[in-house]
Amino acid sequence: NAGVMQNPRHLVRRRGQEARLRCSPMKGHSHVYWYRQLPEEGLKFMVYLQKENIIDESGMPKERFSAEFPKEGPSILRIQQVVRGDSAAYFCASSPPGGDYGYTFGSGTRLTVV
């Protein structure tokens, strides 16, 4: 039973390009969360999704960032027109349905904007 799979592990983008980060939750998990971590800092909530629904996007920047979790396939975090300040580690986590559970995190995607 594979854990949460994120790809790519490392992503380099030039300013103005688009970044697409993928996350496949653990089998049986229907809740997906995206967090951003700046160097030497904690994890900041971005968005919480269930299949085909955005439940809470209160942590998403208003522009350039979007997320989806389609009926089929992985969850995607999309950053358009990246800027240097977007450089960070982006972690995806999943949890089973039904209430409060600890998360299972993926290994993260480290985005570097040059």
Add this chain to the structure above:
Amino acid sequence: GESVGLHLPTLSVQEGDNSIINCAYSNSASDYFIWYKQESGKGPQFIIDIRSNMDKRQGQRVTVLLNKTVKHLSLQIAATQPGDSAVYFCAENYHNAGKSTFGDGTTLTVKP
């Protein structure tokens, strides 16, 4: 707004000693708390959780204590080992909100 914070950013202990990592939270409505361990270059890993109807929970070498009166959470690690060196985060949930709010993390260094 609610926040979760850690009292000390770094902690250095001798191998074999016990470690205590503290966490303060400000949202009295929080009803579920989790500790995570993050090793360098990896994602956070679930260690132990506790619900607000409990004040203590034990795992293998770890104990979490919850004091709702002063909104304080602690993680105790017994007989700390070099493999315990990592950043430790507390996180809180409330009212089945789904998302967790994380503290800033405490870096634990275990000296041989």
